[in-house]
Amino acid sequence: MLKLSLKLGLWIFICILLIETVSMIFLHNNVVHSRIDQELDSLKARGNSHRDVLEMAFDDSTLQHIGLMESQTDTDVVVTNSAGEVLLTSKEINGGMEQVLDHSLSQLPRQGVILQSEWNEEEYIATVTPYETVTDNGYVYMFRDTENVKAFVSQLNRHFMLASILIIFFMFITIFLLTKALTRPLILMKEATRKLSKGDFSVSVPVQSHDELGELAQSIQTLANDLNHIKQERNDFLASISHELRTPLTYIKGYADIARRTNLSPQERTHYLQIIGEESERINRLLEELFYLARMDQNEFLITKERVRLFPFLHSIYERVLPAFLNKNIQLHLDSDHDVYVDIDPSRFGQVLSNILDNALKYSNEGTATTIRAFKKDWNVVISITDQGIGIPDEDLPYVFERLYRVEKSRARMTGGFGLGLAIAKQLVEVHGGSISVESRLGEGTTFTIVLKES
Ligand SMILES: Nc1ncnc2c1ncn2[C@@H]1O[C@H](COP(=O)(O)OP(=O)(O)OP(=O)(O)O)[C@@H](O)[C@H]1O
Ligand SMILES: [Mg+2]
Known part of the structure; x- marks a missing residue:
C-alpha cells in the first residue's frame, strides 16, 4: 500500500x-x-x-x-x-x-x-x-x-539542463519536507487512535493547527479524555461497590460466627440474627438501587408523564415527610405558587423530592428549618429545597451527583447512606427533561434547585 x-x-x-x-x-x-x-x-x-x-x-x-x-x-x-x-x-x-x-x-x-x-x-x-x-x-x-x-543554443541547453536539475533537486527536498509536515499530524492521530483501540486512553495528540486537522486532533483528544474519564469512573465505581458490599458482609459474617456459639441466651441470639437481617436488607437495598440506575442508563426505563398541578402534589409529599422532620425538631415549610402545572411521572418525581428531603433531614441539626419553594420563572418551573444543615464543602460540590459519592465516607454507616440518592435524583430529573443543580455553604446550608418546563 x-x-x-x-x-x-x-x-x-x-x-x-x-x-x-x-x-x-x-x-x-x-x-x-x-x-x-x-x-x-x-x-x-x-x-x-x-x-x-x-x-x-x-x-x-x-x-x-x-x-x-x-x-x-x-x-x-x-x-x-x-x-x-x-x-x-x-x-x-x-x-x-x-x-x-x-x-x-x-x-x-x-x-x-x-x-x-x-x-x-x-x-x-x-x-x-x-x-x-x-x-x-x-x-x-x-x-x-x-x-x-x-x-x-547548445550553451543555452546546458544552462537549461543545469537549471532543471537544480529545480528538480530543490523541488524534491521541498516536497519531501512539505508532505512530511502535512502528514505528520495524520500519523500522530493514527498512532493515537491505535492506542485508544488497544485500551490505552492516556494519549495526547499534539496537533495545534487551526484547520480541519487541528479540529480532528481536538476531537480525538476529547474522545480520549472522555474514555479515560469513563474508565476512571468505572474503576472508582467498582472500588466503591466492593467497599459498600464488604462492610455489611463483614458484619454479617462476624455476627453469624457469634450467633453460632452455643453459650448464647436466646435473646442474645435473636439480637445478633436481627443485625444479620438488617445488614442483609442493606445489601439488598444497595443492589436494588444500583439495578435501578443501570436500567435508567440503558434507557429501559419508561416514565409515564401526566399533567400535574404542582401545589397539591408538593403538599402530599410535604405531609408524608413532615412527621420525620418534626421528630428531629426540624421545621418544614412549603411555599408554592398555586396555579402551576408540570408534566411529570408523579411517583418517579416524588422519589426525586424524597431523596433530596431525605438528605435535608439527614444532614441538618435539630432546631433548623427546611423550605420547599416552587414558582414560575419565564417559561420554566423552579422547585428549590433549602436546608440550614451542615452544608457541602466546595471541593465536593461537583461530585455529589456521582454514584456512590459521599462527602464524609465515615458518616455513611451512621446515616445509612450509599451515596446513590442524588445520582438517582439527577437521572430521574433528566429523564423528565429538566435539570438539577446544587449550591451550598459549609455550616450554613444547602439548596437543591430543579428546573422543569412549565406545562
Ligand atoms: N442537604 C445536604 N447537606 C449536606 N450534605 C449533603 C446534602 N445532600 C447531600 N449531601 C452530601 O452529598 C452526598 C451524596 O448524597 P446522596 O443523597 O447521593 O447520598 P447519601 O445521602 O449519602 O446516600 P443515599 O441517598 O444513597 O442513602 C451525601 O453523602 C452528603 O455527604
Ligand atoms: Mg441521600
Missing part, C-alpha cells in the same frame, strides 16, 4: 514537473527564436546598408570596399548582377552558400527578404536585398554561418 505522504508527494511532484517542463520548453523556444530573429534582422539591415552604398556609387572600388568590410566580420556578402553573375564575394563560395544562391528570385520588396532561416538544418542563415542602379540591377546576399547560433 502506498503511504499517504508518498502519494501526496508523487502527485505534487508530477504536477510541478509538468508545469515546469512546459514552461521550460516555452522559454527555451522563445529565447532561441528571438535570438535567430535578431540575427536575421541584423543580417537584413546589413544587406540593406550595402545596397544603399552600392546604389550611391556602383563601381569596383565600392564593391571592393564592401568585400573588405565583410571579410573582417563573421557575416559574408555576395553581390550578383541581373544575369546572376557573382560580382563580389567576401569569402569563397561553398556548397551551403550555393544552395542559397540557387534560389530563383522574383519580385522582391526593397527592404529585402529572409531566404533561409532553418539554423538547425542548414549551414547558413541568409537574407537577400535587391539593388537598382542606372546601369544594372541585382542582389546583395548576406550570409551568417549557423555554427555560432548552434554553439549558442
Whole structure:
C-alpha cells in the first residue's frame, strides 16, 4: 500500500514537473527564436546598408570596399548582377552558400527578404536585398554561418539542463519536507487512535493547527479524555461497590460466627440474627438501587408523564415527610405558587423530592428549618429545597451527583447512606427533561434547585 505522504508527494511532484517542463520548453523556444530573429534582422539591415552604398556609387572600388568590410566580420556578402553573375564575394563560395544562391528570385520588396532561416538544418542563415542602379540591377546576399547560433543554443541547453536539475533537486527536498509536515499530524492521530483501540486512553495528540486537522486532533483528544474519564469512573465505581458490599458482609459474617456459639441466651441470639437481617436488607437495598440506575442508563426505563398541578402534589409529599422532620425538631415549610402545572411521572418525581428531603433531614441539626419553594420563572418551573444543615464543602460540590459519592465516607454507616440518592435524583430529573443543580455553604446550608418546563 502506498503511504499517504508518498502519494501526496508523487502527485505534487508530477504536477510541478509538468508545469515546469512546459514552461521550460516555452522559454527555451522563445529565447532561441528571438535570438535567430535578431540575427536575421541584423543580417537584413546589413544587406540593406550595402545596397544603399552600392546604389550611391556602383563601381569596383565600392564593391571592393564592401568585400573588405565583410571579410573582417563573421557575416559574408555576395553581390550578383541581373544575369546572376557573382560580382563580389567576401569569402569563397561553398556548397551551403550555393544552395542559397540557387534560389530563383522574383519580385522582391526593397527592404529585402529572409531566404533561409532553418539554423538547425542548414549551414547558413541568409537574407537577400535587391539593388537598382542606372546601369544594372541585382542582389546583395548576406550570409551568417549557423555554427555560432548552434554553439549558442547548445550553451543555452546546458544552462537549461543545469537549471532543471537544480529545480528538480530543490523541488524534491521541498516536497519531501512539505508532505512530511502535512502528514505528520495524520500519523500522530493514527498512532493515537491505535492506542485508544488497544485500551490505552492516556494519549495526547499534539496537533495545534487551526484547520480541519487541528479540529480532528481536538476531537480525538476529547474522545480520549472522555474514555479515560469513563474508565476512571468505572474503576472508582467498582472500588466503591466492593467497599459498600464488604462492610455489611463483614458484619454479617462476624455476627453469624457469634450467633453460632452455643453459650448464647436466646435473646442474645435473636439480637445478633436481627443485625444479620438488617445488614442483609442493606445489601439488598444497595443492589436494588444500583439495578435501578443501570436500567435508567440503558434507557429501559419508561416514565409515564401526566399533567400535574404542582401545589397539591408538593403538599402530599410535604405531609408524608413532615412527621420525620418534626421528630428531629426540624421545621418544614412549603411555599408554592398555586396555579402551576408540570408534566411529570408523579411517583418517579416524588422519589426525586424524597431523596433530596431525605438528605435535608439527614444532614441538618435539630432546631433548623427546611423550605420547599416552587414558582414560575419565564417559561420554566423552579422547585428549590433549602436546608440550614451542615452544608457541602466546595471541593465536593461537583461530585455529589456521582454514584456512590459521599462527602464524609465515615458518616455513611451512621446515616445509612450509599451515596446513590442524588445520582438517582439527577437521572430521574433528566429523564423528565429538566435539570438539577446544587449550591451550598459549609455550616450554613444547602439548596437543591430543579428546573422543569412549565406545562
Ligand atoms: N442537604 C445536604 N447537606 C449536606 N450534605 C449533603 C446534602 N445532600 C447531600 N449531601 C452530601 O452529598 C452526598 C451524596 O448524597 P446522596 O443523597 O447521593 O447520598 P447519601 O445521602 O449519602 O446516600 P443515599 O441517598 O444513597 O442513602 C451525601 O453523602 C452528603 O455527604
Ligand atoms: Mg441521600
